[in-house]
Amino acid sequence: MTPLARFSALVEQRLGLHFEKEQWRELELLLTDRSAKTGVEGYLTLLNSPSAQSEWKAIAERLTVNETYFLRHPTQLEALVTQVLPSFSRQTPHLRVLCAGCSTGEEPYSVALLSRERGLVDPARLRVLGIDVNSRVLSHARRACYSPWSLRAVPEGSRDRWFQRTPEGFVLRPHLRDQVTFEERNLLQEAPAFWAPGSFHAILFRNVVIYFPPEVTRKIVARMARSLVPGGYLFLGPSETLRGISDEFELLRTGDAFYYRLKTPASAAVPAPIGLPATPSQMDLPAVAPPPPPPPEGLDGVLQSLEAERYEEAWARLDAMPGASQPQGQLLRAVLHLNAGRFAEAERAGRQLLSMGATEASAHFLLGVCLEQSGDDAGARDRYAAAARADPTFALSHLRSGTLARRAGDVAEARVALRMAVSLLPHEKPLMLTLFGGGFGRHGLMQVGLRELQACMEVP
Numbered sequence: 442m443t444p445l446a447r448f449s450a451l452v453e454q455r456l457g458l459h460f461e462k463e464q465w466r467e468l469e470l471l472l473t474d475r476s477a478k479t480g481v482e483g484y485l486t487l488l489n490s491p492s493a494q495s496e497w498k499a500i501a502e503r504l505t506v507n508e509t510y511f512l513r514h515p516t517q518l519e520a521l522v523t524q525v526l527p528s529f530s531r532q533t534p535h536l537r538v539l540c541a542g543c544s545t546g547e548e549p550y551s552v553a554l555l556s557r558e559r560g561l562v563d564p565a566r567l568r569v570l571g572i573d574v575n576s577r578v579l580s581h582a583r584r585a586c587y588s589p590w591s592l593r594a595v596p597e598g599s600r601d602r603w604f605q606r607t608p609e610g611f612v613l614r615p616h617l618r619d620q621v622t623f624e625e626r627n628l629l630q631e632a633p634a635f636w637a638p639g640s641f642h643a644i645l646f647r648n649v650v651i652y653f654p655p656e657v658t659r660k661i662v663a664r665m666a667r668s669l670v671p672g673g674y675l676f677l678g679p680s681e682t683l684r685g686i687s688d689e690f691e692l693l694r695t696g697d698a699f700y701y702r703l704k705t706p707a708s709a710a711v712p713a714p715i716g717l718p719a720t721p722s723q724m725d726l727p728a729v730a731p732p733p734p735p736p737p738e739g740l741d742g743v744l745q746s747l748e749a750e751r752y753e754e755a756w757a758r759l760d761a762m763p764g765a766s767q768p769q770g771q772l773l774r775a776v777l778h779l780n781a782g783r784f785a786e787a788e789r790a791g792r793q794l795l796s797m798g799a800t801e802a803s804a805h806f807l808l809g810v811c812l813e814q815s816g817d818d819a820g821a822r823d824r825y826a827a828a829a830r831a832d833p834t835f836a837l838s839h840l841r842s843g844t845l846a847r848r849a850g851d852v853a854e855a856r857v858a859l860r861m862a863v864s865l866l867p868h869e870k871p872l873m874l875t876l877f878g879g880g881f882g883r884h885g886l887m888q889v890g891l892r893e894l895q896a897c898m899e900v901p
């Protein structure tokens with residue numbers, strides 16, 4: 442085995458993160474960087490030793506993907522705070538929610554925030570715990586200070602109610618912050634005390650398993666199942682599934698939100714058909730709404746599924762779509778990869794689109810998002826600028842250019858781009874908003890643009 446293959450295997454064994462061969466360049470750069478003092482062989486030996494803990498921390502900080510934002514996948518969060526949590530007996534003193542892979546904290550804080558807004562659970566009863574393997578993101582979570590981009594899905598009224606605007610950013614108000622705690626924890630570690638039976642009423646494990654191979658996910662989900670109260674709930678990301686991973690849960694659906702409930706002995710006897718709403722049984726179950734009508738065929742169907750964040754359905758519709766290999770199909774494929782956080786695949790598809798000489802503005806934009814995710818803001822700005830050159834009316838490219846320019850301190854350039862974005866957004870094509878709006882409508886994006894512009898104006 443080459444040193445790089447050994448490094449990749451160690452990363453998978455220790456952190457669960459699986460890297461395809463095409464993604465090994467990232468590992469190679471990291472290996473070269475970290476082994477500068479010890480040499481590659483010495484470094485690989487060190488990683489196997491018990492004293493390598495701080496080194497693994499550094500690796501986790503470099504390799505984990507931490508994309509998140511407040512009120513992400515809102516229909517699931519609504520189901521959690523309006524149906525799932527209130528369904529537990531009022532005699533239960535504490536409702537414990539775990540966010541596994543909580544990144545910079547937006548997800549656990551969103552649970553606390555939305556629960557207070559809906560008012561169906563006494564805040565004193567709700568305890569939210571966020572865990573993550575990356576200590577850097579946890580420090581951010583504990584600081585609870587966020588950029589406007591992180592709050593892009595939070596309506597203005599809620600933003601004013603729950604955050605204090607400071608020169609550093611939007612700081613979460615203390616009473617909300619106090620409901621949430623954070624712990625550094627690697628999901629691959631057994632930790633029987635942490636995963637003790639009955640520890641949690643609901644677990645959010647969203648947008649994490651996409652980076653794990655199935656056998657790793659299987660082990661973690663089995664541990665989670667043991668740690669839930671009887672009939673407890675598990676939420677995965679909309680593009681993730683327990684199919685082939687666990688049969689200890691049944692699938693529930695409320696409107697567009699899918700989630701799982703641990704089977705009770707009674708419900709296990711009559712398994713709910715996969716993919717269909719499960720039947721509420723004898724417990725205090727959440728009401729399960731009837732399934733929405735099927736989306737239309739072809740491109741419109743894919744877009745409708747995408748807009749509703751039903752990614753699995755979008756993939757299925759895309760595969761069935763005539764002309765799926767044409768540029769438009771390829772573009773949709775790239776956007777679906779992007780939404781699932783598979784940036785290497787999205788980048789590949791974006792480059793392919795460019796080589797097809799079609800949908801140039803979209804392809805550049807897509808590549809810009811991938812670069813931004815990898816922390817290369819300068820490269821991303823170049824891509825957004827190229828997108829704007831290819832289609833000067835593409836509002837979102839001006840919006841991202843402006844945001845990045847402001848972040849880099851180029852206030853004059855940021856103002857020009859953001860003014861352009863704000864003037865073009867009312868006319869932006871609905872297709873572009875669906876593909877690249879990150880789940881936000883015209884109004885939400887307009888708010889982001891105006892806030893960014895206002896922030897530029899505040900700089901002398």
Ligand SMILES: C[S@@+](CC[C@H](N)C(=O)[O-])C[C@H]1O[C@@H](n2cnc3c(N)ncnc32)[C@H](O)[C@@H]1O
Binds near residue numbers: 456
């Ligand atoms: C894309 S973020 C998801 C954030 C949030 N759950 C959401 O849906 O917005 C994935 C998070 O999983 C964390 N993660 C990855 N591998 C992990 C592991 N082995 N143990 C704990 N956390 C892990 C990463 O550090 C990252 O912050």
